[in-house]
Amino acid sequence: MDNGEPRAWIVTVGNEILIGRIVNTNAAWLAEKLTFMGFRVERIIVVPDEPEHIAEELRRALGRARVVITTGGLGPTYDDRTLEGVAKSVSRSLKLNPEALEMVRRFYERRGLELTEDRMKMALLPEGAEAIPNPVGAAPGSWLEVEGTIIVSLPGVPAEMKAMFEQHVEPRLAREAPRKALHECGVIVRGVPESGIAPYLKRIARKYPHAYIKSHPKGHETDRPILDIRVLASAPTREEARSLAERIIAEIEETANGLGGQVEREPC
Amino acid sequence: MDNGEPRAWIVTVGNEILIGRIVNTNAAWLAEKLTFMGFRVERIIVVPDEPEHIAEELRRALGRARVVITTGGLGPTYDDRTLEGVAKSVSRSLKLNPEALEMVRRFYERRGLELTEDRMKMALLPEGAEAIPNPVGAAPGSWLEVEGTIIVSLPGVPAEMKAMFEQHVEPRLAREAPRKALHECGVIVRGVPESGIAPYLKRIARKYPHAYIKSHPKGHETDRPILDIRVLASAPTREEARSLAERIIAEIEETANGLGGQVEREPC
Known part of the structure; x- marks a missing residue:
């Protein structure tokens, strides 16, 4: 720690x-x-x-x-x-x-x-x-x-x-803290209501204190749910921030697939 | 303090x-x-x-x-x-x-x-x-x-x-804490929705750390709202607990009246 x-x-x-x-x-x-x-x-x-x-x-x-x-x-x-x-x-x-x-x-x-x-x-x-x-x-x-x-x-x-x-x-x-690079990636998840994936996202968020994970519901909550999930990762270098964001996106993808959702990745 | x-x-x-x-x-x-x-x-x-x-x-x-x-x-x-x-x-x-x-x-x-x-x-x-x-x-x-x-x-x-x-x-x-006497009083408020009186109850509750104030909605929230408000007060003696509960009930009554509600006190 x-x-x-x-x-x-x-x-x-x-x-x-x-x-x-x-x-x-x-x-x-x-x-x-x-x-x-x-x-x-x-x-x-x-x-x-x-x-x-x-x-x-x-x-x-x-x-x-x-x-x-x-x-x-x-x-x-x-x-x-x-x-x-x-x-x-x-x-x-x-x-x-x-x-x-x-x-x-x-x-x-x-x-x-x-x-x-x-x-x-x-x-x-x-x-x-x-x-x-x-x-x-x-x-x-x-x-x-x-x-x-x-x-x-x-x-x-x-x-x-x-x-x-x-x-x-x-x-x-910010000047007192170690210089940090930021990288943001996103993923669209269809077919999983926000309330269904929320506890998993929460667990993933806890695992990665140096990232923000936010989900924005776009479609109808239960009928045709569409979620836009954004991950903002921070790390000492640009490369590390990007690889952290990618790792988290991969975990979210796996979770969403496990819940029966369709996942569409943005270029990261 | x-x-x-x-x-x-x-x-x-x-x-x-x-x-x-x-x-x-x-x-x-x-x-x-x-x-x-x-x-x-x-x-x-x-x-x-x-x-x-x-x-x-x-x-x-x-x-x-x-x-x-x-x-x-x-x-x-x-x-x-x-x-x-x-x-x-x-x-x-x-x-x-x-x-x-x-x-x-x-x-x-x-x-x-x-x-x-x-x-x-x-x-x-x-x-x-x-x-x-x-x-x-x-x-x-x-x-x-x-x-x-x-x-x-x-x-x-x-x-x-x-x-x-x-x-x-x-x-x-409880054995380590000063002996406390408890006294409970209640009041029924009609005509004020719970959401309307809640911020006032919160303020009153903060003022009195040695009391619990809970409101239970009985009627319909906006149409014919009825609230059962309970006050449980604790103090060193039975008499002080009762007088604290009465003081709080009086404040709630005044607040409810100010919000246009009808108040019915229970014997306290």
């Missing part, structure tokens, strides 16, 4: 997950992204929204993980204390970040709302951190590099977290 | 979660159970299925958490190494446990299958551990108490994990 990939930790801040009222889908989404980018996700840790707990886990990650992503606890309320925890873990203090303040100011201005003290609190970042723009909500994120570890803090609202990660974090982190 | 409740940690063993191919629903289920029983869940940690990583996290929990539940990694294959990690964390070795062996033997005997070496491996428990019967699958669980911390290890298959927890772990752990 350990192939010398840079390590990533995910720290989810949220009492709601610790009381079992929310399933940690943010962590699953980030874990898939980071794995696909070439990181080895070594820990997913859920902590109470208290700075001491957040700092305890971040300190363990320093110098060990190349990147730590925290989610949650960036909002304007009294129990949003993630950045206090981040600052504490690296023995720095929180400071009003001018860029973050400008982001928050603009967010509320556009909505005709005042910049209250609660709202300004969202512009307090750990000393030395950069603000990450939030295209969806009010709270900026934080990017801080210390002792060779990048600590990225994103909000807990999935739509905000995902937009910020994809627009501002993923492109920068 | 910290009211002196005994602390619980959940350690999920599974590369499949770390690569983002599976969402950690086991942890959410356990977290809700433990919270409701009166524990404070302080950590949910996902680790790779390697004994060193498992032991590292368990060592941190020893003497700090009253109970740690691990899930996953109890099966017959080479990468099922959770109990190695448990043993390592307390500097003990794995030993063939006679009760566990009997459970495994009977499981395969009933299916007319042989007791192979791989299968016998599932009867290797940390020295001093008790076997937990598995009413669904082959792998027994492990119950080990060291330094005031109970380490319970359950399989990762949700049906097995849940059955074992409810039948064999919950009753014993």
Whole structure:
């Protein structure tokens, strides 16, 4: 499992997950992204929204993980204390970040709302951190590099977290991950309903963490089912990515044939 | 948040979660159970299925958490190494446990299958551990108490994990948690479709971690919707449990009225 990939930790801040009222889908989404980018996700840790707990886990990650992503606890309320925890873990203090303040100011201005003290609190970042723009909500994120570890803090609202990660974090982190080549192949399967092949595709997907497998139903689900199945594989070289995609396509073909489907391969 | 409740940690063993191919629903289920029983869940940690990583996290929990539940990694294959990690964390070795062996033997005997070496491996428990019967699958669980911390290890298959927890772990752990009284109240809501009130119920449920709120649709979803909403509240005393249930019922009533429903309270 350990192939010398840079390590990533995910720290989810949220009492709601610790009381079992929310399933940690943010962590699953980030874990898939980071794995696909070439990181080895070594820990997913859920902590109470208290700075001491957040700092305890971040300190363990320093110098060990190349990147730590925290989610949650960036909002304007009294129990949003993630950045206090981040600052504490690296023995720095929180400071009003001018860029973050400008982001928050603009967010509320556009909505005709005042910049209250609660709202300004969202512009307090750990000393030395950069603000990450939030295209969806009010709270900026934080990017801080210390002792060779990048600590990225994103909000807990999935739509905000995902937009910020994809627009501002993923492109920068890609430079830290081993260079990856991508290759995509597709296959059309006729005569097998999506629900029939889904469990097999799931099993194949689990076997190959460095590939995305998606199926798109085209015909009628049970009457004349047609499925367009796409495989996007990532590997250190173009050749390896292509051969990985081909191997997966071959497995899908075998499965579909076994289920009585007709398979039409695209040139790969 | 910290009211002196005994602390619980959940350690999920599974590369499949770390690569983002599976969402950690086991942890959410356990977290809700433990919270409701009166524990404070302080950590949910996902680790790779390697004994060193498992032991590292368990060592941190020893003497700090009253109970740690691990899930996953109890099966017959080479990468099922959770109990190695448990043993390592307390500097003990794995030993063939006679009760566990009997459970495994009977499981395969009933299916007319042989007791192979791989299968016998599932009867290797940390020295001093008790076997937990598995009413669904082959792998027994492990119950080990060291330094005031109970380490319970359950399989990762949700049906097995849940059955074992409810039948064999919950009753014993209940003794470790603060005594709790339960009180149930109900309310019938007419004229509001379940999908309309669901987001409000969810918000109320999050506000009250020590209560279960369940709604059962009785009439037709959109035409003549009737909902039976049940609230089960837990608190240190009978009186507090009743007053908590009543407070929640009152909130639900207000919400339902606001949505134009007719509310009929049961005596509570």
